[in-house]
Amino acid sequence: MKFIEPWGHQRLSFLLEKAASREAKIWKVYVPKKPSSQDTDISPAQRDEAVRWLTELHSRFKALPETLVLAVSILDRFLARPKYLRCIAIACFFLAAKTYEEDECVPSLRELAASSSCGCSPSEILRMEKIILDKLNWDLHTATALDFLHIFHAMVLSCRSGFLDSMLVLNRSQHLALLTQRLYHCLSDHTLIQLRGSMLALALLTLELETRCPDWLALTIDLLRKGQIDSSELIRSRELVSRSLSTLRASLPPNTVYIYQPLQPPALDRTRMLHFTCQVEEMEVDDFYDGIKRLYNEDTTNTTAVQEGEGNSSPCPPLQPVSAS
Template identity: 35%
Template sequence: MDAFKLMKELRMNYEQEVYYLPKETGLSLIESTAQDDSRISAKCRDAKAEDLWSLTSFFGYSTQTFVLAVNLLDRFLAMMRIQQKHLSCVSLSCLHMAAKVTEEECNLTPTDELIRIGQCRFTVSDLGRMEKIITEKLNFKSKAITALTFLHLYHQITLSHSTARKETLSLEKLEAQLKACLCRISFSKAKPSVLAFSLLRQEIEAIQSEDMLEIAYHIQRHLKIADSELLLWSGRVAQCLSDYASPECSKPNHRKLQWIVSRRTAQNLHSYRSIPELPTIPEGCWDESESEDSCEDVMSSGEESLSSSLGSDAEGPFFPLHLRRQKHGQHLLA
């Protein structure tokens, strides 16, 4: 896409982003709710956002699915005052709705599996009814303009104009940092265009590219983003990522997700292992010991895959370098 079309699309999304924002009054009510209240508090909401992050990673869904799910969740919670006991159904419905929009049909997780892996106590019918309610309340059709929308456009525009090496500005890193921010309800009050631009500016400053900084300045002028607004959210983004890189920070717990196997299924799996004799396996295929352990692998594969499903976002090169070095130094001293 040429530069003119990119800037035109950027402006169009900027003008329409207001229609996909959660109501600020509703978000403020959530933030002011006490944790021991039966209504949704900020801590409850943030915990569910982290659960959505874990589930999208576990099922191999895209960042787009996670961001859209959080957008739907925030917009619904800011509009409807619901009780904590209904929050799991609402959040999982938002994830399922988002996945149906952004993922290939062949990659969609069956609804009953989604409920089981999410360890929820409602039925497929309950999920369907909740999706219908959310769709009607939000007038949801097939899209939403989110911070990820702008992050992708900013990234494309910056690389299309920059003479620096393209791999220095990592979209994967920017997406990981956006996901960390969206796990805090305070960032739901930011305009998506400003939140994404704050992330972009911080990363460009980190890689010290004068060329890209000039491009970012032109983007800011084109969208008329005020310096004061940018300064406010840039500071909050920097603090969030600094906190998130800290070992004391609570991160999405993918270990809470486990395969739930019924007693009958477990007995069947166990009986397969106790077959007295197996046909001879030709040379070049699995050996005998592998075939004997195959059912055990099936039983444990869910937990093993979960152990590696997250961590790349929270660890690795996606968060402030000096904090990761500090953490490494503390580990060596210990």
């Protein structure tokens, strides 16, 4: 999906309707199974571990965001025994890569098996690929949470072009990369499997709107109306996503610098802390920003703190002098 300006409201509405229709046909309500002594089903913890492993593999091969999200979608639609989980996961990744990546970017089976250390031979991956395709009736096309995130994000920007002004250092594609990184985290949380992709994307975006946009509630109501989504469902989804993201924000980088500044008023301390956190998060996003900026035809970035960080040998943002008042 490539975004070309100007985005018309009719075009966005058509894409949303098409994605919602596809989601309604494919998506099934997740029913967690009770653990059994026979250990014949993949446990939630095993599923999350497999998704985190796929995320690392995705980063290693520098694949498109769509590849990882589709691989996780295929994995969740296919149920099997834990014994074959790594083989299933690598087969899902291979199928997703062949769907979205350019031919020259798709790794060979031999390279994939060796680099991933999945413990499977190329022939075993091929056999598992055939099993997955047969069970899914050779239908891998589905509307993922990333598809809805792209559409909802474009809808917000089409009616609030100045939405990102408050963020100062982020342009549109950088902001989408930030949200995509948060989506990766949500994909590895089994408690969110119960959410449709559209709900997960809308919850992520509206939580961000709440912190960035004064009229976020009006924008949220407009998105609910366009997506024909029940508000109570969104409220519940936002609670689940917010709880999941709180674990992401709690895990600070290992080189985090703490500055004790007792003379500053509490409000100013909080502002400085938020600004520092924003800088760290932007630098993490920049690792895969180049793969997303094509969506908005942004070949160059703004002169931002993100660019300044690239020329700095330290991964930590530059410290600002503290003046006592």
